[in-house]
Amino acid sequence: MKLDARIPSGPIEKAWDKARFDMKLVNPANKRKHTVLVVGSGLAGASASASMGELGYNVKCFCFQDSPRRAHSIAAQGGINAAKNYQNDGDSVFRLFYDTVKGGDFRSREANVYRLAQNSVNIIDQCVAQGVPFAREYGGALTNRSFGGAQVSRTFYARGQTGQQLLLGAYQALERQVSTGTVTMFPRTEMLDLIVVDGQARGIVTRNLITGELDVHFGDAVVLASGGYGNVYYLSTNAKGSNVTASWRAHKRGALFANPCFTQIHPTCIPVSGDYQSKLTLMSESLRNDGRIWVPKKKGDKRPPSQIPADERDYYLERRYPSFGNLVPRDVASRNAKHVCDEGRGVGESGLGVYLDFSDAIARLGENVIRERYGNLFDMYQRITDENPYKVPMRIYPAIHYTMGGLWVDYYLQSTIPGLFVAGEANFSDHGANRLGASALMQGLSDGYFIIPYTVGNYIANSKLDKVDESHPVVQEAVAGVKNSIHTLLSIKGKRTVDSFHRQLGKIIWDECGMSRTAEGLKKAIGQVRELKQEFWQNVNVPGSGSDLNQSLEKAGRVADFFELGELMCIDALNRNESCGGHFREEYQTPDGEAKRDDENYSYVAAWGYNGPDSEPTLTKEPLEFEYVHPSQRSYK
Amino acid sequence: MKLTLKIWRQKNRDEKGKFVSYSVNNVNPEMSMLECLDVLNEDLIQRGEEPVAFEHDCREGICGSCGFMINGHAHGPQTATTACQLTMRHFKDGDQLTLEPWRAAAFPLVKDLVVDRRAFDRIIAAGGYISVSTGNAPDGNAIPVPKGIADRAMDAATCIGCGACVAACPNASASLFTGAKISHLGLLPQGKPEQDRRALNMVAQMSEEPFGGCTNIGQCTESCPKEIPLEVIANMNRDYRVATLRKRDDLIQVITPVTTWSSDSKS
Incomplete structure (x- = not known):
């Protein structure tokens, strides 16, 4: 297979304008005759559904939660980037584009990133108009803060709840369309298969999580906006329900999966406290604006932080990266935290933690200013740890947070299956090997508000689709397959719970395909994952039935997919014999321990094709070309 | 530590439910309430019983999925804390915790501790938005918003839609939820053009659902994990009353020629 990203020709600044002008349009009166299925109701899914509903399409939107407002975009804290240059500090569309390509360690597609930077300014306008209560100056203007990997202040925020406010904006726009009848919402509904007829995506098989009924929904196009796969690690900052199932089932139907090993470890999370732990809680990266990160200089120094004098503290990020200091990108900050902990200088009971200290900022700005900026985060920290971060430094440790990899899409966000579009974190397109802070919200909304409504329309206008119904053999086969796998899971009645398998899988992936990776470890992990997968299918215990609310059954289906994805992640990480962004192969580093890329051999997107449960996946490469931002070793020194 | 959990078990809406007591022996004080239920559920599955169904997702207090009554308090006894962030260090060894689902006619039971809160979505769909289609927006800084107004709007906008306010209210009123959205949007200049319509329509939808009325008891704000102020x-009552007095649903009716003026025009 040859991958064609369909990037418009000509200068990058004009690419999106040209693409939009070349698109075919659907007559306004005909739009309601076309059905678009949107899976997921987070920033990308809700904004795409609302915008296509406004245009007049007949939209059906699906989410597994009880309401679209619960989607995990809601938990994003820090902010959203936009090249508004309101601060007059030298920002521009080109600079945001440049920072994002560089931040992604030159493994993203330039044209997509440029369009993202262009759209960023419209996103802020749209959200303000919807009533998103962004932080303001006394004069009434919008205010900004800075984030990792950038030297300008371009991050817009609503306290530490930016994701919540942006999602509620999109959710409200979605509900407005629900009230006008253009969008039909299907909450507590999970997509379990994709229906592909004559090579085109034509529908989905869903399970009603309350009644267990399977349904088939047909459409002219399917948009997956089902988020990332960080929960493969079991412990992550993702919501407990976040899963890869929709993407993975599409992958099994022929959509290529790109760069699965590109996962992001967020440097500032609350450290793990025990075996029962079910998830990790993020402390926004914005805290690094005012907090200073340090560990004791001495190994095994057990004194409380207040008794360690300044000259016995190692502010290691400020020492190693004087120009970016505590605001280095996430991958760099995480690796350095791991490094000092591996040296035995970690803090807290487990030794897996570093201090994030606000005492200097409080002395400089006063407690009130810090409370205003981060109050809710400080409260949350205190609720969880029972320590007061105004008095004692926070303890933080990296945790898995975001996945840059995802289904392969072209410039039009269409996967390798025509009619199947992928938006937001579920696609691979914009962040390369590392995502900069405050860029996930930007991408989700750019895809949903400003790209999908155009490109899906263009696809519909160009397609002649025959009617399909439930009698089609492809549909019957898909429904039977879903029924069968539910039946199998329920009838194994083994000895281990789904969670115990998931925990064990997560530990394998975290140990061998987490913050640092080696060829040897990855090979070992592949073997272990395969073995564990086999045991899962013989020894899992899923209680209850398939005809009512059965949360164990839901989890079992998702974990079954995580096994297959986890294996692919290790295969991809093993294939990529270089270090870049979040993918750090210990064999490939510079003398001072930074990631060492191999542009000659690995400047490509690795897109994997599914060949059945017992066959090796096929690798297809999309070469990356850098015309505007020349690859260099990323330096934040 | 050791706890006894007395949990409401009910297979579905139609079958009768009952309290069942379970003892959980290996509770760590650092655990969250939901992690404590995880431990119980793992144990139940191993014993061949059905685990307790409860709603949860983000487990960091923002998605609004979780929530049930813990010893008679919505989300438990800690202020400004959702069940997922309630750590067990607030309880003593040997304590008994009674867990019940939200009880309100507008939130029909689904299973065990899970209820159906779609009534909230319908209230938002009735008017909890600013009607601005994608692409319609002026520059973000075109409309200055005084900081104090933006802050108050944000205070109201932090509502997570968990339903604790309804569960805590002796009348099972949804006024705090509805008022929070009406305040958030009504305070901002962007929300002004639809202020009247919004109040009329959202209140109408709220009354349509089987929620009770507000009698200013204040349990809602007391139990709100986001401390939405009373x-x-x-604000909601004021907006509703002003809108009712003006009896208009948008500016277009005001400029309608006098000849078609009718005092019983639809509001």
């Missing part, structure tokens, strides 16, 4: 209900 003021939002006053």
